[in-house]
Amino acid sequence: MRINLTSVLVDDQAKALRFYTDVLGFEKKTEVPLGEHAWLTVVSPDDPDGTELVLEPDAHPAAGPFKRALVEDGIPFTSFAVDDVDAEYNRLVALGVTFTQPPTEMGDVVTAVLDDTCGNLIQLAAMRRPGS
């Protein structure tokens, strides 16, 4: 058994595709139209055959209250690994991305939390290198 997919619940798939590719830098892997919505996934260009992120419609009525409650408390829906949180923070802020938490050392890891504009907060995390 292995984990090949994970998902975020997005309020608009077209907008989400733009944000997750043009802004965050992922690449579209599959887009299969399914009526009103699509089966839509992105991957990291660093690992194109790796785990796919499904940009999944949040149409279920329970999704809205759930997402809003997480956002209000600043809780990220998921977390992505980066090499350098500060560098990503500076790059993304310059692109107009909103962060609810700037890069912060949390023990052995540096984290930051951004708004994906589709109703979710996303954490960026990097392990601190020894000696840094």
Added chain:
Amino acid sequence: MVDVFRAIADPTRRALLDELTERDGQTLFELCSRLAMKHGLAPSRQAISQHLDVLEGAGLVTTRREGRYKFHHLDTSPLREIVERWPVPDPPRRNRR
């Protein structure tokens, strides 16, 4: 209204004030992360939320909604009550704590 003495009597609440002193304006998630990773304190999110309510009741923490987010801010002015009640003589240079 919670009195300030009860509010600061608890070590978790003092840690929350320490973290807000380091960076003002944090989400509940950031405060929970800081307590867990920096203080080795891992009470439930609900328990931390209740601690923040006590601090808010004492006027030491205020919350601000910005769009869909909620941030916690430090307000140390209620601590003035302590030095007004038991004035601290001027002379300087003593180690804190």
